[in-house]
Amino acid sequence: MRILVVNPNTSAQMTLDIARAAREGAQPGTEILCLSPEHGPDTIEGYTDETIAAYHTVDLLAGERSGYDGYVIACFGDPAVAACRELVAAPVVGIAEASFHMASALAHRWSVLTLLPRLKPVLEDLLLRYGVERRCASVRAVTLGVAAAAEDHERTAELLLPEARRAIAEDGAEAILLGCAGLGPVAAPLSGALGVPVLDGVSCAVGLVEALAARGLSTSKANAFAAPERGPLVGASANLEAAYAAGSGDS
Amino acid sequence: MRILVVNPNTSAQMTLDIARAAREGAQPGTEILCLSPEHGPDTIEGYTDETIAAYHTVDLLAGERSGYDGYVIACFGDPAVAACRELVAAPVVGIAEASFHMASALAHRWSVLTLLPRLKPVLEDLLLRYGVERRCASVRAVTLGVAAAAEDHERTAELLLPEARRAIAEDGAEAILLGCAGLGPVAAPLSGALGVPVLDGVSCAVGLVEALAARGLSTSKANAFAAPERGPLVGASANLEAAYAAGSGDS
């Protein structure tokens, strides 16, 4: 099985961390490729960042429409996941939704830790869109830039730990979700300290894609995620032009 | 007062129709400018279209951050509205949310008519995000491309009429929302035939921006819509670079 993991931002450091996390727990026969767009923001810390990164992610994926059994979008806002589902038939899974679904099988309610307060509204919208808001005990934020968090994992874990403890003690969380793609290295130490499952979305998403693809399950093309139909597209890359031309998005 | 109306797609015909609709009911002293991005899809009929158009809309708006008292995003999926709110302090209103709010002051429940079945999921997500899903009696779709709808308004009205009648008779709708930016010319004939309010989002959004701006009300910068902070941004336009550099997004 061959899975493409896309890091929607342009940080090479985070792409490396994500690639490492993606291999955690992957099946022996699973080959994982990790790419990031050439252009766009270094980190995704708001709606403008996300809008720009979503565009470049779609553009990248338009050029990788064949040769994969599934795709992972490795940013916790799940940018461009719906659009990517239009472009390919193989399963496309966001790391937020993957951790929401997996955590729901392990805990009555779970909390999400994010790195910046301004990302809480983004995550609240995401919970609603996926329809899992009642399973979420709380979204809690520290104040730590995404880049800084990726630089010193030990310090990041130290900052997240008290917030995770409050989620468990005050909000009724029974598992913790790491609300950022680069936090994989933090999962094991946090879980050890807390005594509850701590889920890294990248690893979860790879697992979900493996499970779907092994069962021959692919994105429904019945309605929402049907391939984009041909129409005038001004100034698009050759890859996007080709994806639109392909009609089904997969040939 | 000076309002910028952005048509997120690249269709010149729709930009003209939108500009005309935007002036319907506007205050005498309101000056309305209508722009559309140079690049992107001709019509927005799915998630990929929307992702591309959202990027170009943000790019356009980044170059128009001063000189306006408010902004309207004139596509019924409200693409890039949240991102645009980060870039400027003046109110930014999407045409879907404007018609949701205005219709809620006129009718117990209302229905949305959209042009393609595949847009129903997009609208259902939008209703949830704005928190008004209980006010919506139904989302009903005909099957008519956005471009075709804009070409022959009389035929478009004929196609929409029976679906609107069903929304009123079967779903309990008391008002009808036109779920596409180019349908302004259809509002009056439909309302005449149906005997209930029919709302064009472009006109509604201009009205809401006028009401907000006249009262000195602007987007909250407290959290979700704070200006994007400076970070490495690879391959962005000069306008986007400047918007990020501006810090507050408004200077």
Next chain:
Amino acid sequence: MRILVVNPNTSAQMTLDIARAAREGAQPGTEILCLSPEHGPDTIEGYTDETIAAYHTVDLLAGERSGYDGYVIACFGDPAVAACRELVAAPVVGIAEASFHMASALAHRWSVLTLLPRLKPVLEDLLLRYGVERRCASVRAVTLGVAAAAEDHERTAELLLPEARRAIAEDGAEAILLGCAGLGPVAAPLSGALGVPVLDGVSCAVGLVEALAARGLSTSKANAFAAPERGPLVGASANLEAAYAAGSGDS
């Protein structure tokens, strides 16, 4: 344009404050008349007060069914709004719903400040009825009679300020709604101190009525707000008798 603003209570002081707030931001061509019923409670601080005031508001409005382009009901419980919509075709807007809708275009989530803890259930019911409860971060109350609040605006602002700060810091509010008709004078100082939009419902409702009426939009008569039909009505005022007799409620 001519708008009637009804203060449902009998306090002359509040009627004056409301009239002043109603003119804030109104269009130059808008003429605003402000009336209050002769009978009923001096302030509205509970369900019994509201039930009595709603009756007198309907009675007043039954005598003012023509000559206006729109109506504002200026009490934050939105008493009698639904009934008034039956009596006239021109838009009728409550100050709570107006601020709910306007704030939703400026902030991801907003909080309402009310003057008495016992009014929190009234407001929670209202949020539900309008279908916007998820947009509301919190309803917070101080303990200050409505009459006292209207007497000394400076002290009122001082009392509200810490509660507003808690709404922003603890509940995630990005805008503040003043949950009482007489608090217009408090909006500017609070907004200055908080750095977020503070919305006065009276001014918002006038803006929403202006926007609706300028676009020729009126209350749907399709179902919920159809005119009351003639039936024996014992002991009603001549105005109410006439309104019922009118059938359509508007002639």
Next chain:
Amino acid sequence: MRILVVNPNTSAQMTLDIARAAREGAQPGTEILCLSPEHGPDTIEGYTDETIAAYHTVDLLAGERSGYDGYVIACFGDPAVAACRELVAAPVVGIAEASFHMASALAHRWSVLTLLPRLKPVLEDLLLRYGVERRCASVRAVTLGVAAAAEDHERTAELLLPEARRAIAEDGAEAILLGCAGLGPVAAPLSGALGVPVLDGVSCAVGLVEALAARGLSTSKANAFAAPERGPLVGASANLEAAYAAGSGDS
């Protein structure tokens, strides 16, 4: 035990029907008094009717604040129930809420039959306010004036029967609620024909009041339903004046 049943409209015929229904299944030791206001609408078929009837119901109850172990408000819109709870300590139960609660103990989901389509929004608001909207399979309406329904119960049953059958077959209803105070005589024939429980709200509300009062349970005065506090009340009846003066509403 002594229970006051208030018919909020002025129809003598309906007061008689309600009085008869109230005695169905009442305990041998329960004494039931049935009153209706002197003034107000003959039937309650919309928001204006309800606003007027609510006022007269509060006025009536203000004069009957002692001598009863509990109160029933016998109109399916539950008008003035919250206000009446402020005025007395003994339990006050609306017939809609009583049938919602009782039906929920007998059926997974139930449907409400109402007499006019325009009352559906009223009932939908009520379901939300009581928080039981998910237990309701559907609100279905025939088109039959309240007065006409009370005149010929056999014909009323005939009209309701097919709608009840559709609720069971198409909506998944397992019990039927009669959404009007005067439909008690219809319950037995409908239940016989349908083979599912058919609930008359008047009888249910008396049962709920008996159950509460026998256990010494009374309305909470902690917050929402605390007695109205003294304030200037212009033009009110002596009874209302006295109720406000009483402070606690019960002495």
Next chain:
Amino acid sequence: MRILVVNPNTSAQMTLDIARAAREGAQPGTEILCLSPEHGPDTIEGYTDETIAAYHTVDLLAGERSGYDGYVIACFGDPAVAACRELVAAPVVGIAEASFHMASALAHRWSVLTLLPRLKPVLEDLLLRYGVERRCASVRAVTLGVAAAAEDHERTAELLLPEARRAIAEDGAEAILLGCAGLGPVAAPLSGALGVPVLDGVSCAVGLVEALAARGLSTSKANAFAAPERGPLVGASANLEAAYAAGSGDS
């Protein structure tokens, strides 16, 4: 009238307490029998306990399908209530649902006190299943085993009191529900100390069964609660075999 109250656990002490509580406020003509299964857990403090107790409760009730006008299941998790509704036609009421419904007629919002934090998820599921989660201000837990709580009621009341006070002051509760079958003796002292209604579910459930049965209302057999149909049942008790054989479950 003859009511069977089933204590699903095997504690003789709790069966005695429950029997006493069941008689509180019951009608003079009501005869109450209180039984508990021979087998199963001594107290019900988690999902495994509940699963085992539910089975033995069904088994017990299968042997008591005639001779009663109604049934109460006296454990606050309402175990086996749905299954018991299949087995008999007479009303079956759980003590949680009974207190949810009764409290909703007395208070805008109410809180539930439970004895162990791990029971909070069980109660949250229950609130959702009954569709009353919005009426619940909070579920609050002390940490006290069910058996210990039953042994020393005075100490139990002391432990619950501060948590109840917090529910009223911080969560907006206006009534308190005792979230365990054995807490009847605690209701009166707590209510005296708090000044708000405190509801014991056992007494409430008896009242609700009396009210339903006196009105001839029984469980709907239309769908969810139809009698179990005959099928191979391996290793079941004679009573269960007979209940299945009976078809309608009631003959």
Next chain:
Amino acid sequence: MRILVVNPNTSAQMTLDIARAAREGAQPGTEILCLSPEHGPDTIEGYTDETIAAYHTVDLLAGERSGYDGYVIACFGDPAVAACRELVAAPVVGIAEASFHMASALAHRWSVLTLLPRLKPVLEDLLLRYGVERRCASVRAVTLGVAAAAEDHERTAELLLPEARRAIAEDGAEAILLGCAGLGPVAAPLSGALGVPVLDGVSCAVGLVEALAARGLSTSKANAFAAPERGPLVGASANLEAAYAAGSGDS
């Protein structure tokens, strides 16, 4: 990896079908054991069946607490899943929740097909409990006993097909979930005929367990699913006694 799949009913035929389905798509290194209780109902078609089967499932699992990396409960009502999570640390996944989560990654909304109308309420409760009710387009039922469905898969597929078509055309479903454990053989033909993903819960649950276990993720013991604590347990099997004695449920 070693997974135990429990069929909660006693039908040997269904246990065989489930075992076969469980192997569909499983990893080469995954060893699957399939067991069913000795006692209980042959099929699970209602609440009583489910209550009995849940007990025997818990009893079976209490004797299989070691030697497995994860557990699947193979009945679409997910009976005893919460209780089993208390007894072991390794992941326990129900087939309903597994298909809910997996389908949500492939389709905007999906529908569930069940074999009997009376199971619709059971499934509606389940959707609510898992918090995914908004992702579900509809629950649709044919009328076909579980045993009959398992006997002739071709005829079963024929019966389900038109209902699945209606779910797609009328309800907006983009994927179909087979709402019964024995329907694995029906998935491929239905998917072929419909052109949308058709999910068999047994195969999905094995995939989810594999994904969780490969990542070292296990059930949270923080609160809801903590091991049952020792208490008097009358008449329980040696296995249950041992499970309670084990304290942590895993040693």
